Amino acid sequence: MASGGISLFVVGQWWAAKSGSASANDAMGLLALAVVFLAGLTSAQLATESRRPNHLSQLQGPVEFYRAVVDENPVVRPATYATTLRVSAVRVGGRWQTAVGGIRVSVPREVGVATPRYGEVWLVRGQPTPAKAPLNPGEFDYRRYLAYHQIYHQQFIHPDQYRQIAFLPPSYVRAVSLRVAQVLDGVFRRYLTAKREYALASALVLGLKNDIDSETKQAYANTGTTHIMAVSGLQVGLLFGLITWVLRRLFGGAPGFRYWSAGVGLAVIWSYAFITGCSASVLRAAVMFSFIIVARVSERQSTMYNTLAVAAFALLCYDPYLLADVGFQLSFLAVLSIVYLQPRIAGWLDFQELAARRQRPWQPRPVRYLWLAGGWSAEWIWQATALTLAAQVATFPLGLYYFHQFPLSFLLSNLVAVPLSSGALYVGLGLLAVTGITHGISALVPAFASSVEAGPRLVAVLLENIIWAFNEYIFWIGRQMPHALISGVQLTAPQTWLVFVIILSLLLFLAVKRLAWLGLACALLSVFAGSRVWAAHRTSTDEELIIYSIPRRSVCGFWQGAAADIVSVDSLPLSETERTYRIVPGAIQRASRRVSYHQGWQATPIPATLQADDGLVLVVWRGLRLAFVTGYLSPARQPWPVDVVILRRNARVRPAELAAVFGKKPPIIFDSSCRSWYVARQDSVLRAAGFLTHDVTAQGAFRQQPRQ
Structure with a gap:
């Protein structure tokens, strides 16, 4: 079907070019979109492992044994390790045969049971079971979540059911990357003495979240700052911004600066992705910023919207099921909203101009400096406020749909949390760099080992205090605003789409100043309210x-x-x-x-x-x-x-x-x-x-x- 659509588009494009008609070009544009849509559907079907004849779900007879490789770092739970196995062969009826399929497994955390490692090849006894549907009303559909990651089976494996027989990671680059992340995590574990501060530092800089306690996770969720605990677009963007600013300040006038600075930026971004274990969220952000860098260095006529579209298209070509990933949706919606709305919101006020109007020639110099500093500080706070508000406009409907809550304290939380987390990220990377330098000096000149050890410890004290202040502020916001979390919100998928269309209609009204768009937004808002009332009425009579x-x-x-x-x-x-x-x-x-x-x-x-x-x-x-x-x-x-x-x-x-x-x-x-x-x-x-x-x-x- 997709190939037929492409052929039709080629013929249609030749006809449109020959006719020179504007309407024909418009028709070909619509046809091109339809062809891309069909190609996407075809790609999604081809990427679905369960359709393959040798998939676990297609096998005839019970599985006696199977050989599989550990495909990700384990999630450490109170009583188990959870990880994913990718099957390569199964034994059915006494005969081995090739097979494919993902299995989500749990292994008990017991004395003598080693933590699973990415790349270990296991021989497992027993039959994996299909992933279960939600067992209780409204429960999270874990089966669908696993299916989006090409996992259709689950199994609890006892220690006597499996044995490691080899170490053959699917990607040696990722295996080394995960090992590097674990080594760097050891640096934080060594120098940060407070457990809570160590756990957050490791999550903030390296994306390792296994040691964060449930109380801290809940506090960050209640204040709308959970995104800070996951290495994603925020950290990559902060690193990209720092490198860009430093290079421009130091070498902005150097010959060929545009090209070699882009190379340095790409190298830094992908190096950071490497040391964080090449997690999906970091790789997604790295791809996005790579396209931004390439677009800037090419100096061709383009917009940020086209750059983001190309980045999303490339990621979906690699994995069509990313479209159903919550992180993918939130990342691109947040960036799109920031690109469009942040300049418009920030343009409502100009504090530097207001402060400049307050300055007078006869005022003492300290007063004028005070006005200047106050205007700059207020402008910085306003810009950060505009950024936070812009990101929330497009992402709050998804937050309600997926997480059923909305923190009203997000503005106060993020205005302090983002700068502190930025400082913690920079200082954390500095600690890793200083530790590497001191280890190199100690290896070359052992006599200096005890002297240079003071460097990492001083940086670690600074990092620990920043994260302590960060944590205390988040917990303080939670205590001071205990009722600022709107929870228990239920939105259906159609209602969520309706909210997005309402937001888009309001934005169009503000952009073109036509009452028709405002009328449409009001009409859709009435439909949304009616759907909520009807749902409440239907539930009220249900026993x-x-x-x-x-x-x-x-x-x-x-x-x-x-x-x-x-x-x-x-x-x-x-x-x-x-x-x-x-x-x-x-x-x-x-x-x-x-x-x-x-x-x-x-x-x-x-x-x-x-x-x-x-x-x-x-x-x-x-x-x-x-x-x-x-x-x-x-x-x-x-x-x-x-x-x-x-x-x-x-x-x-x-x-x-x-x-x-x-x-x-x-x-x-x-x-x-x-x-x-x-x-x-x-x-x-x-x-x-x-x-x-x-x-x-x-x-x-x-x-x-x-x-x-």
């Missing part, structure tokens, strides 16, 4: 029972519109992590106003009738009759018709007992407290006896509407 899928827990939710009572049947409170990732997404989806958590059935305010016995709890809620079975059913128990039966903690029941007490009509639910071996055994027995079953661990949360 639902949910048996959640939370590992090793028995949790059920009784939802009435935007309010809910979440009951931990096992009387143990839910952890913050369990609430955040399992319950809260569904509450956000419903725009909930009240979610109450209860441990056990006592004092639960839901309208329920309880009857407890040995391992049996009977509940009636909104006409829906539930039976929670934990131990066994007494043979003397009278029949009790119910709508749903929930088996907990490997309940010792037989099909005949369930049928005698509850009948065969209600579905049998295995909640997450049941072990996998128990579910596998009981499920087949119950199905053979004519029962309908549902395993929340494998099939996701069970949802049931009450009787009307």
Whole structure:
């Protein structure tokens, strides 16, 4: 299809050039866009590994063993290491064959278990399972996220299930890059004594975030400064700006400055990408700034928009699925918004001109200098404010869509955080440079080793104090403005697109000063408000029972519109992590106003009738009759018709007992407290006896509407 479109465009372009008609040229432009779109679709289809005949998902028969290479640095979690394996061969039915596919694996963090390394080749026993769909309402779709990275399977690997058999990294450049990043991380670990400051320095300069604690991550998320903890376009832009300024100040008049300074800029940017482990975010920023440098040095008529478009096009040609990457979307939207809006916002005020008007010839020189310094400082603050506001205009809809929150304190946070983080980045790179110099001197002249060691320590003290001030300011903002975070916002994909179109309409109105664009923005805003009202109305009348899928827990939710009572049947409170990732997404989806958590059935305010016995709890809620079975059913128990039966903690029941007490009509639910071996055994027995079953661990949360 794409080749046919290209052929049609070539013929059409020849016809348009021959006719010389303006309308024909316009038509060819539209045709060219259509051809590019078709080529992009074709490229995306070709890049999808699951379509290949030797992909893991296409294999016939269970996988006994597979050989795979560790394709990324591991993510260190409290109990596991998480990383990605790229398969090269599998053994099926006793025969080895080539295969492809990505597997997201978790390895327990135990004594004697080495941290996985990029490039290790593993021989693994066992069958990887397809990635699971979201198990609870509103939960993050991790399966789709993995699919965008060409990963379609998951597996928990015990230490006795795998063995390293070789070391063959897919890219030796990246392997060396990751090793360099680890060595440089050792410099920060050695010289920065405070754990929190070390963790942030390593994240800010090298992009290594495994040691940042959850409290710090939450504080930065609440103040809209999370982007500072990830090495991306901000750090690359700061480094590019510093190198450009230094070269222009020192060698601006040198012959051929335009060309060799561009070479130096490219070398510095890509060297920085190398020492940070060649992470995807840094490589994306490096490509973007490389195109900017090349565009500047060519001095051809161009705009920043075309340069960014070419950079995005090149990246999407390399990996079409980058279009679905959140970092890619936020990066290019932020830069586009800054390029267009920052000069316009900054042009609203000119503090240097205002300060100049206040100066008079008869004023003392210190007063005039004070006006000059005040005007310069106010102008710098205003320029930074314009930059921050411009970046937020285009990115806040995506922030609401992906993260369901918006920090109102972003302006105060970033006005201080960005300068401090810039200083920390420069000082951190200076620490690495000074450490390298001192090690070189120590190797050449060992007698000077103890003397030159003072240099890195002094730089490290400066870096640690900058980051300490940085952290304290972020935590202070969080304490002083505890209610400045708008959270729990639910936007659907159509609503997000609607917000973008509203913003674009308002920008067009400000640019061309035509009321039609303002009218369109107002009309679309009414549609958006109507969609929100309709969603709230639809939710307000919704009532639902949910048996959640939370590992090793028995949790059920009784939802009435935007309010809910979440009951931990096992009387143990839910952890913050369990609430955040399992319950809260569904509450956000419903725009909930009240979610109450209860441990056990006592004092639960839901309208329920309880009857407890040995391992049996009977509940009636909104006409829906539930039976929670934990131990066994007494043979003397009278029949009790119910709508749903929930088996907990490997309940010792037989099909005949369930049928005698509850009948065969209600579905049998295995909640997450049941072990996998128990579910596998009981499920087949119950199905053979004519029962309908549902395993929340494998099939996701069970949802049931009450009787009307």
